[in-house]
Amino acid sequence: MIDIKSMPYEQLKEYCISLGQKGFRADQLYDWMHVKLAESFDSMTNLPAAFRESLSQLCDYTCLTMEKRQISAIDGTQKYLFSLQDGQMIESVLMPYHHGNSVCISSQAGCRMGCRFCASTIGGLVRNLTPGEMLDQIYAITRITGQRVSNVVVMGTGEPLDNYENLLIFIKMLTDEHGLHISQRNLTVSTCGLAEKILALAEHRFQITLALSLHAATDEKRKQIMPVANKYSIDTLMDAVSEYHEKTGRRITFEYSLIAGVNDTDEDARLLTALAKKTGAHVNLIPVNPVTETGFLPPNKQEADVFKLKLEKNHINVTIRRSMGRDIDGACGQLRRKETANPARRSI
Numbered sequence: 001m002i003d004i005k006s007m008p009y010e011q012l013k014e015y016c017i018s019l020g021q022k023g024f025r026a027d028q029l030y031d032w033m034h035v036k037l038a039e040s041f042d043s044m045t046n047l048p049a050a051f052r053e054s055l056s057q058l059c060d061y062t063c064l065t066m067e068k069r070q071i072s073a074i075d076g077t078q079k080y081l082f083s084l085q086d087g088q089m090i091e092s093v094l095m096p097y098h099h100g101n102s103v104c105i106s107s108q109a110g111c112r113m114g115c116r117f118c119a120s121t122i123g124g125l126v127r128n129l130t131p132g133e134m135l136d137q138i139y140a141i142t143r144i145t146g147q148r149v150s151n152v153v154v155m156g157t158g159e160p161l162d163n164y165e166n167l168l169i170f171i172k173m174l175t176d177e178h179g180l181h182i183s184q185r186n187l188t189v190s191t192c193g194l195a196e197k198i199l200a201l202a203e204h205r206f207q208i209t210l211a212l213s214l215h216a217a218t219d220e221k222r223k224q225i226m227p228v229a230n231k232y233s234i235d236t237l238m239d240a241v242s243e244y245h246e247k248t249g250r251r252i253t254f255e256y257s258l259i260a261g262v263n264d265t266d267e268d269a270r271l272l273t274a275l276a277k278k279t280g281a282h283v284n285l286i287p288v289n290p291v292t293e294t295g296f297l298p299p300n301k302q303e304a305d306v307f308k309l310k311l312e313k314n315h316i317n318v319t320i321r322r323s324m325g326r327d328i329d330g331a332c333g334q335l336r337r338k339e340t341a342n343p344a345r346r347s348i
């Protein structure tokens with residue numbers, strides 16, 4: 001079966017022509033899938049019935065089923081648990097901001113990177129998501145809420161650069177003028193730091209924001225919390241992100257989850273400052289979200305503010321990320337983790 005929702009515009013055009021259709025049918029079909037966000041071929045009323053019939057025989061039309069939705073009473077964050085056609089569960093988050101709606105999507109079912117503070121990796125990697133399944137998360141949330149999504153962050157479950165080919169197709173399709181046409185500048189891809197893939201991505205010169213999950217300023221510390229640090233040193237990563245910045249002109253973001261007693265000392269602040277200076281990176285501090293299985297705890301608000309101030313004094317551009325949806329399993333992978341660990345809850 002053909003995964004038609006993962007087909008970029010040009011490819012869809014060739015495919016429709018190969019089925020004996022005129023080119024404009026591909027435009028109509030692409031528009032139904034990626035602008036009107038149709039849920040099935042049946043609803044594509046301006047396509048000939050015979051064409052719809054052959055499509056439904058030849059192609060899979062992926063769609064997500066919403067299994068659960070939690071809405072934060074604190075800040076309006078909406079956390080979604082979706083099931084895919086093979087029954088795998090993924091989660092996505094809608095964060096309403098003054099400047100527009102931001103959606104955080106998953107790129108894999110599970111993750112094999114093994115970061116010690118992260119709930120998404122506990123059950124390992126199940127499979128990559130297709131480009132269509134990444135888009136579907138945005139489409140489903142748009143349909144359910146009836147609101148436009150203006151920003152997308154690939155910061156849910158999974159390591160996007162470990163699903164590199166599908167990520168590239170997703171970026172092209174999300175930002176394509178024939179689809180939702182979200183500006184590349186409004187898309188952020190977050191990685192734990194697969195250096196050669198960062199370099200490969202730089203070659204495309206997309207205007208997307210690259211966020212590097214740094215979380216420690218020395219290799220020794222990073223290795224304690226992120227197994228991927230055994231493969232790529234901080235030096236290698238700094239070279240990779242500097243090249244990304246040079247080739248794309250886009251400023252890098254460092255994500256730094258503050259973990260009490262682990263990476264929040266004076267020395268950590270000093271070394272992080274040096275890395276941010278060297279690369280011109282913006283630093284995003286995220287007090288770690290406690291995950292039952294990990295035992296890591298965040299510093300208190302005052303300690304986090306002090307850490308931030310140390311960077312600011314050295315003219316580093318730094319923010320503390322507002323912890324969104326604290327009352328609804330806000331941290332990465334926690335909702336999916338609960339559902340997977342305790343499938344009986346699904347009947348609720």
Ligand code: SAH
Nearest residue numbers: 117118155158159190191192213255288289
């Ligand atoms: N694999 C990618 C993207 C998914 S995780 C990456 O590593 O960047 C998105 C961000 O959330 C990463 O910075 C990740 O390290 C961070 N994160 C994961 N678990 C967290 C937790 N419990 N508390 C705070 N941040 C967490």
